[in-house]
Amino acid sequence: MRAVAAFLLVLCYLAVTHAWRCSDGPRLSSARQVDAGQGKVIATNSDGYVYFLIGSSWCRMSTIRFNHASIGPAGLWATSTSGNRVYKYIAGNFVVSSGLSMRQVDAGGDSQVVGVTSSSRAYCLRSDYASSYKGSGSLSWSNLSRVLKYISCGKYGCWGTDTSNRIYFTQTLSPTTCGNSRWSQISGSAAMVEVGTDGSVFVVNRSGQLYQRLGISSRYRSGTSWRAVSMRMPVRHVAYDLGNLWVVTTSGLLMKCTH
Numbered sequence: 001m002r003a004v005a006a007f008l009l010v011l012c013y014l015a016v017t018h019a020w021r022c023s024d025g026p027r028l029s030s031a032r033q034v035d036a037g038q039g040k041v042i043a044t045n046s047d048g049y050v051y052f053l054i055g056s057s058w059c060r061m062s063t064i065r066f067n068h069a070s071i072g073p074a075g076l077w078a079t080s081t082s083g084n085r086v087y088k089y090i091a092g093n094f095v096v097s098s099g100l101s102m103r104q105v106d107a108g109g110d111s112q113v114v115g116v117t118s119s120s121r122a123y124c125l126r127s128d129y130a131s132s133y134k135g136s137g138s139l140s141w142s143n144l145s146r147v148l149k150y151i152s153c154g155k156y157g158c159w160g161t162d163t164s165n166r167i168y169f170t171q172t173l174s175p176t177t178c179g180n181s182r183w184s185q186i187s188g189s190a191a192m193v194e195v196g197t198d199g200s201v202f203v204v205n206r207s208g209q210l211y212q213r214l215g216i217s218s219r220y221r222s223g224t225s226w227r228a229v230s231m232r233m234p235v236r237h238v239a240y241d242l243g244n245l246w247v248v249t250t251s252g253l254l255m256k257c258t259h
């Protein structure tokens with residue numbers, strides 16, 4: 001009887017905390033960054049190579065070295081290690097664009113691309129420009145007039161962090177015009193923020209602690225509070241898509257977590 005009670009207590013505890021269960025993901029040595037969208041998962045390693053997950057194997061996509069790569073409704077975009085140049089993946093190749101240089105880009109929004117420059121200025125590429133870009137001509141980025149070092153968009157809006165690790169959110173960024181307004185500061189402190197295409201939000205703070213935003217809905221688009229997701233090791237980067245939370249630790253391990 002007591003065992004059953006204890007078991008029920010454990011079940012209850014799990015149900016209440018929505019604990020994430022993590023295991024080593026498909027092995028990628030020295031992982032540095034991960035992104036996931038529309039069922040696809042990509043990761044970069046410390047050499048800057050981008051890998052695509054097929055089954056349980058990581059397939060290298062290119063010999064170009066990248067700082068950051070992102071996959072989502074807007075396609076696959078990346079920024080190069082040398083010169084922060086913006087690339088779009090077209091017909092099996094990363095094709096360099098002309099236009100502004102970005103340190104980080106995000107393709108997870110509603111078909112627009114957003115990015116930040118090395119001087120921490122945020123920009124947006126309209127959905128029609130992003131989808132039709134064939135690799136020629138200059139990309140025309142819209143200035144969001146925000147100082148951000150990291151930006152990510154999803155179903156209910158866009159999130160960013162600034163150079164002082166403050167967290168910001170706006171629900172008004174138009175994918176078709178890149179018009180944006182009403183950014184508000186959200187409580188907490190974070191080095192990076194990732195938004196899943198379904199609107200889920202995760203942040204990593206400067207000491208490598210991972211948090212999930214709770215209470216996000218069409219009514220409360222910025223959610224209500226942060227909940228720590230405990231990890232055995234400090235976290236460098238995360239991404240979330242379709243029930244899978246992908247975690248890269250500061251030591252270069254890649255983990256896959258589910259509820």
Ligand SMILES: *[C@@H]1O[C@H](CO)[C@@H](O)[C@H](O)[C@H]1NC(C)=O
Nearest residue numbers: 100121122142143144145146
């Ligand atoms: C973007 O806007 C900011 C002010 O909001 C300005 O300082 C910056 O120069 C602009 N960038 C470009 C490329 O015009």
Ligand SMILES: *[C@@H]1O[C@H](CO)[C@@H](O)[C@H](O)[C@H]1NC(C)=O
Nearest residue numbers: 189190205206207208209228
């Ligand atoms: C990161 O989170 C930990 C645990 O909550 C906290 O102790 C620490 O102050 C946070 N650091 C920053 C820079 O926010």
